[in-house]
Amino acid sequence: MGISQTHGDIIAHLFHLSGLGTNLPLTDDARALALRSMQFFERTVFAHHQAEEQRLFPLVLAQSADGAEREYLDTMIAKLTGEHRRIEALWTRLENLLKELLEGRGNAAIDGLIQELALDYGDHATDEEARFLPLCQEVLGRGGATPTAAELLHQPAA
Secondary structure, three states: OOOOHHHHHHHHHHHHHOOOOOOOOOOHHHHHHHHHHHHHHHHHHHHHHHHHHHHHHHHHHHHOOOOHHHHHHHHHHHHHHHHHHHHHHHHHHHHHHHHHHHOOOOOOHHHHHHHHHHHHHHHHHHHHHHHHHHHHHHHHHOOOOOOOHHHHHOOOOO
């Protein structure tokens, strides 16, 4: 299974952000990238985590078999949710540094934080897609007309 469109978009955006020039004064391109990144994370990453946690995770747990399968899913969901909080916390730190940068105050920590976030997110997405989502498809497939994981994640929020 390859990386989904959403995960791929997030990874690509982090890759582009890693090219952010932090020399002051910022170029117009660097300023635009920082602003786009702040909008992107709010609109895409946080919404994606919310969709997984509010729609996908509960439905998969509800349709899973009792016993080992449910225990495994509980463990994976706890791990993925913890990773979501870590990624979001890293982003919040980075966003604050980007705001400072946009105000003309540089910070050498930005590059390292971008790299940490990109690596953590890449690991998270790879693990989720290699181990968790295939099991989700199997569990949801037993439900007959139940939407796929991808369909659940792309529905508008209720």
